[in-house]
Amino acid sequence: MAETGGSPASTTGRPAPASAPEQGTGAGTGPGTGAGTLRGLGVSPGRAAGRVCRMAGPPRLPDPLPVADPAREAGLALRALEAVAAELAARAARAEQASDPEAGAILDAQSFMAADPGLHQTVEENIAAGMDAGHAVDAACTHHREALLAAGGYFAERAADLDDIRNRAVAAVLGLPVPGIPDPGHPFVLVAEDLAPADTVNLDPATVLALVTEKGGPTSHTAILARSRGLPAVVACRGAMEIGDGTWVSADGTTGRVETGIGEETAARVQREAAAERRRLAAGSGPGRTSDGHPVELLLNIGSAADLGGGVEAEGVGLFRTEFLFLGRRDAPGFEEQVAAYEAVLRAFPGGKVVIRTLDAGTDKPLPFLDLPQEPNPALGVRGLRVGRVRPGVLDVQLDAIAEAARASGTRPWVMAPMVTTVAEAEAFAVRARERGITRVGAMIEVPAAALRADRLLRGLDFLSIGTNDLSQYAFAADRQHGELADLLDPWQPGLLRLVGECARAGRAAGKPVGVCGEAAADPLLAAVLAGLGVTSLSMSAPGVAAVREELARRSLARCEADARAALDADDPAVARDTVARETVARETVA
């Protein structure tokens, strides 16, 4: 299991002074209701405390029944799957209405899975072979689940979605209550083995204080959706399901620490401190600056204009993930629809920066309408800009639509391509964008080869934006969806920081901006390190902005540079993080 935090932490993830008493007895202790500490991966910052409520387990199947009427069993099983598909589609529609297109797309995709004719056919075959409805659904889901796991990458991560479909459909067949989020009648810390998108979408922020899951990785749905809701979350937390219901715990979504058996009074104090911290952060405003005025733009990662509604103060959009317009659909959105979607975002920041990323399809973001052939290793295959090799028309329509949206809104968007690998690719993209009148053209740096050639890429481009999520995946040869490899994917890895520094140096030499738009930018301490490495902007989902703004304002540029040197000099990510955190506490204690 990954250890993501090395010290007791405050709400901003900074360690307490060395003399602070530590609750619990160390990593890996604390099941039951007793005092202890569990460690997981903090994936959505913030701290919360309350009583644990575990999510109900999956429905248990009774022993197989002899089947007298196969047609009746088939009807029962297929009606259950159809009801599940309909329920998921209805939730998708509710999410869309609630201006949550990310959740809507995820639920839609899960609804398609439940309605998949291939799944239904396997159920019918199982019944023809003598199974009752419940076992037929269970066996069909197991069969398709294995196929997903064998496909690896994005598909393997979807196995949890299929488990959820299985549980819901089996419960429907058996007439049992639908498994899902518990409702104990008081606010609680939700502990689960893993959460399916349908569960996460239904979380009521008034009652669910934080999420702790045994499984999941930094890019699991739990992580993405928790972050976009500003809900503290810890994933890959081994032993979490052994915490007894009703146990008082605190969960720190920055450090990944879960303290168990803390008692009601301590929990109330943590809640008060966390609320005060949120109020204090929310009161902060203004552009990103170090204490001596060095500017570091603070920008938002969004999936659509709806993500701009939260009133978070930012200087623009650093990553508009346009694929959310394309996800979960059977056909590509047309030119007019795309123009409207881009224009809505551009109009929100008429004088400010908006960085639009062209379609990033493939591997963890499959788009059925592209009809791309199955690949044995999709993360290393036709994805991102490479889709243009086989479906060039999709990028042409998108660039036309962006150019039209810019004209209509009277703005000058920054437009970048994902997964650029070579100078030739960057140049070809720049030509296609510029011939449409797009004047600010850039590339994401997600592949180590591109990072090492940042200086050459910048000869033909106006800016770079570093996608640390994928850059980690490719630099450390570790699937970004893989919870077990979270330590390799830690954005504090000195090797990753070195690649970031390389790009920033190239940007400084060329006098062109180089930003970070991967999840690394939302870690306040790491944000300071990135600024010290020379990065000119930090882009993150809205809930992260205030804490990053505050951390930058606490230190001078020279201090950020010293922190960056210390992080680069560390042997591993935990040492890098702890060194910078300790330095920060030491300085503040002296001050």
Ligand SMILES: C=C(OP(=O)(O)O)C(=O)O
């Ligand atoms: C920002 C990035 O892109 P995405 O997470 O959408 O792949 C990244 O790879 O860091």
Ligand SMILES: [Mg+2]
């Ligand atoms: Mg990426």
